[in-house]
Amino acid sequence: MxxxxxxxxxxxxxxxxxxxxxxxxxxxxxxxxxxxxxxxxxxxxxxxxxxxxxxxxxxxxxxxxxxxxxxxxxxxxxxxxxxxxxxxxxxxxxxxxxxxxxxxxxxxxxxxxxxxxxxxxxxxxxxxxxxxxxxxxxxxxxxxxxxxxxxxxxxxxxxxxxxxxxxxxxMDAVTGLSGSGPAYVFMLIQALTSGGVKQGLSHEQSKILAAQTVQGAAKMVLETDKHPEELKDMVSSPGGTTIQAVQYLEDNAIRGAFMKAVELSSHRAYEIKQGSQQGNDDSDNKQD
CATH class of the missing domain: 3.40.50.720 (NAD(P)-binding Rossmann-like Domain)
Incomplete structure (x- = not known):
């Protein structure tokens, strides 16, 4: 072999x-x-x-x-x-x-x-x-x-x-999560960047701060045994700045929005699979 x-x-x-x-x-x-x-x-x-x-x-x-x-x-x-x-x-x-x-x-x-x-x-x-x-x-x-x-x-x-x-x-679920996932994260980084600019930081400063924050948070999830919820709570001091922001995100159903995004992308992957195998592909594949 x-x-x-x-x-x-x-x-x-x-x-x-x-x-x-x-x-x-x-x-x-x-x-x-x-x-x-x-x-x-x-x-x-x-x-x-x-x-x-x-x-x-x-x-x-x-x-x-x-x-x-x-x-x-x-x-x-x-x-x-x-x-x-x-x-x-x-x-x-x-x-x-x-x-x-x-x-x-x-x-x-x-x-x-x-x-x-x-x-x-x-x-x-x-x-x-x-x-x-x-x-x-x-x-x-x-x-x-x-x-x-x-x-x-x-x-x-x-x-x-x-x-x-x-x-x-x-595989359809994988498509919805990690296949499409970079787009969700890019949107998150862009939104955080815009938030930084709104508060007076330069675009370049905001982009670096946002991207490094996402990268660092991801590494903490992968390299510790802690659940993401526990890691979030470690940042959220009682009555502090972070918990105010977290409450706003929770009130605006950010978890549900991400979950729905994964669901919709997964469903679309299934539709594309059905069409591809019947010879009617309409995917946005850009591999060739």
Whole structure:
């Protein structure tokens, strides 16, 4: 079985849009893989040329050639393009190859149906902070993939941030939470920044204070055993400034607003999945 220490391990990435590039750069910049072991294919040659100049990747002349050369194949294309791609390679020998999908709203069973019922398929749901190596990616897989193969893909993807295993049934919820979540946090940072400016701070001062506060608070949640509610109470002195602000946020149902946002995004992910697998994709996927 291939592992990261095997010099013959070849990893292919089909589609080098934002997410495809984040994977490629993560593999190489973290020294998880040498550049010569990364093979790419993309319809836009300009993006491939840029990657060759910056990261010295190898370009495959066709998708078929990439599949022949690689042990692990990342699919990072638009949902509406996936069906034709899979049908074009369905006659290839895919024994012992792992297909890793980063395609929004497409189930493992859809890929199995188009390829082969014995295909090894892993589905990922990353988020945009993966672009800078600080993302989180949810991972689900079918029962044809063994523990070594799951570890191999997990180790590859960890070059872009954290990896958490979930069941495929939880993927829509993951989309609503961590997939769309950066947008919620960006809105929070912008709102805090505007609040600082309103109180007389410069925009740059406010932005740094807001962003560092969010980053620091997140690290406290991850690095302590304390519940977020307990950490909030640690800041809220009786009769102090923070509790006044917290009461206002509670009165305006901030918790419910975030919970509803996750719910609506998750529901939309389900709708997109249904449409994608019927050939009527209308998602905002920007991977290719």
């Amino acid at each position: 291939m592992n990261l220490n095997n010099p013959n391990l070849k990893v292919g990435v089909i589609g080098v849009g934002n997410m495809g590039q984040s994977l490629i750069k993560g593999f190489i910049d973290s020294k998880t893989l040498p550049a010569e072991n990364v093979v790419v294919f993309n319809r836009s040659k300009e993006k491939v040329i840029n990657l060759q100049e910056s990261h010295n990747v190898t370009e495959a002349s066709s998708i078929e050639e990439l599949v022949d050369q690689c042990n692990v194949i990342f699919l990072s294309i638009k949902p509406q393009d996936l069906s034709n791609l899979l049908e074009n390679i369905s006659n290839k020998d895919i024994d012992n190859k792992i297909f890793v999908s980063v395609v929004v709203g497409v189930s493992i069973s859809f890929i199995e149906e188009k390829l082969d019922s014995t295909a090894k398929v892993i589905r990922l749901m990353p988020n945009t902070p993966c672009l800078i190596g600080h993302g989180v990616t949810a991972m689900a897989y079918n029962n044809r993939t063994d523990n070594q193969e799951i570890k191999l893909v997990s180790d590859l993807v960890k070059s872009t941030g954290e990896v958490i295993e979930v069941s495929e049934e939880q």
